[in-house]
Amino acid sequence: MNTFTRLIGTAAVALVLGSGAAKAADLSFMSFTYAEEANKAIVQGVLDNFQKAEKLTVEPLGFAWGDMQKNIFLRARSKTLPDIAQLSERWLPTFASLDNLVDLNTVYGKDKLEVAFAPDALAMGNINGKQLALPLLSGSIGMVANKEVLAKAGINDAPKTVDDFKKALVAVRDKVPNSVPYSMATKNNGSILIDFMVWNWVHGGRIIDDAGKVVVDSRQSRDALGFMVGLMKDRLAAPEIDRPDSRRLLAQGASAFYLDAPQTRTFLRDFSGKGQAFDANVLPMPTPVLKAGDKSVSVQWGHLLVQFAANGKAKADDPADKFLTYIISDKVQTDLPLKMSALPVTKSARAAVADDAYLKNWSAATGDARRNEVGIWSNAADLTNIIGEEVQGALLGQKSADDAIKSMQARLTTSMEKAKKSE
Known part of the structure; x- marks a missing residue:
């Protein structure tokens, strides 16, 4: 019996392990x-095993990552939340x-949740003391390299500084035909945010401080955006690239670097057509730093599970909560x-x-x-x-870049002021 199942109480455990007749959906x-x-x-396998173990059926509703938030709000309005x-x-x-x-x-x-979960994972689902989600898997968003592409470009070691990174990109551009050396996100606002936020941190900037003040109008943020613009001008990055495009390019040997979460390995196996044999090419590496001695940065990352119920009330023996218990079982x-290449x-x-x-290698590169x-x-979202x-x-x-940062500061400040008034 796993830790979480022991901790939620014997009554709930009995129901979770029970063999009552299943109903449709x-x-x-x-x-x-x-x-x-x-x-x-992979997900279907989990659902099938849950049904076998708990004699309960699950209706899966698949939506693309970019459409999830919109569809949840639409279902909230129509009272058809999952x-x-x-x-x-x-x-x-x-x-x-x-x-x-x-x-x-x-x-x-x-108390029982805190005993069962790793603190960093549980914290992702906690807002103002309420545990509004349970973690499903965790990790970070950091730099990934293709070792085979680096070798073709004559690069023996992963670049450690921004200057070394740019030199590596130039080598890939010049020695690997038709490549996008760094498949930086240049479309899809959700993806662009991650790349800008990481390079902004690398250059010592912030977007919004811990108190909610917009602070992006700074020399550091200008330097970060200028760095990204320079990559585009020098053909070291390309337009119309989203995270799925980055994965395909790296998997097909047409890119050397991009930012992603650890589950990238699963996508790369699939997109390369080589399965686990492609793992030898996947190199998790610390995000390059501005100068030697700086600490590499990455973004906390994970998937969460939330529950919706009438008036927000639920019990551990409800079908949905049995499902949560099963999902976070050992x-x-x-x-x-592990199948998703995550912690x-x-x-x-x-x-x-x-x-x-x-x-282990990913954790070592997290910084x-x-x-x-x-x-x-x-x-x-705004x-x-x-x-x-x-x-x-x-x-x-x-x-x-200067005008973009000024406009960003003004627009973000307006958005934050509106949000505070509506609270």
Whole structure:
């Protein structure tokens, strides 16, 4: 019996392990991973095993990552919310005000959750003391390289500084035909945000400080955006690149570097057509630093599970909560995250998979994993669009980096002021 199952209480355990007759669609599960071709079978396997173990059926609702937030809000208006939904960790504040969102401390108990989960993972689902989500898998967003492409360009070691990084990109551009040396996100505002935020941190800047003040109008942020614009001008990055494009380019040997979460390995196996044989080319590396001695940065990352119920009330023996209990059991947590190339979220599961070489290498490359400084605010969607639009405008040469930063500062400040008034 796994740690979490022991801790939620014997009554709930008896029901979780019971063999009552199944009903059609006992609960619904809305998931972006289920909509991903590379991962659909993995999720379906979990759902099938849950049905066998608990005699309960799950209706899977697959939506693309970029459509999830919109569809959840539409379902909230039409009162057709799913029982359980998968979220990116940065989206949670956007949904925190929904009346039907369950505080899972009231279902399982705050103390029991803290005993069962790794603190960093549990913290992703906590807002103002309420446990509005349970973690599904965790990790960070950092730099990934293709060792085979680096070798073709004559690069023996992963670049450590920004200057070394640019030299490596030039080598790839000149020695690997038809390549995009750094497949930086240049479309999809949600993807652009991550690249800009990381390079802004590398250059010593911030977008929004911990108190909610917009501070992007700085020399450091200008330098960061100027660096990104320079990559585009020098053909070291390319327009119209989103994260899925980056994965395909790297998997097909047409790119050397990009930013992603550890689950990239799963996508690269699929997109390369080589399966696990492609793992030899995947190199998790510290994000290059501005100068030697600086600490490398990455973005905290993870997938969360939220529960929706009438008036936000639920019990551990409800079908949806049995599903949550199953998903974070050792049986699933020592299997699903690894198939997704990510870290488990419970203490017991992390101990059980501590020898996984890829995840150990990823952890070693993580450096200073910082919380997404945009995603934590209730108006995160608007902030993300503003940043994406301004960065893209500069990357495409529609405005200067200086003008983009000034406009970003003004627009973000207006958005934050509106959000505070509506609270």
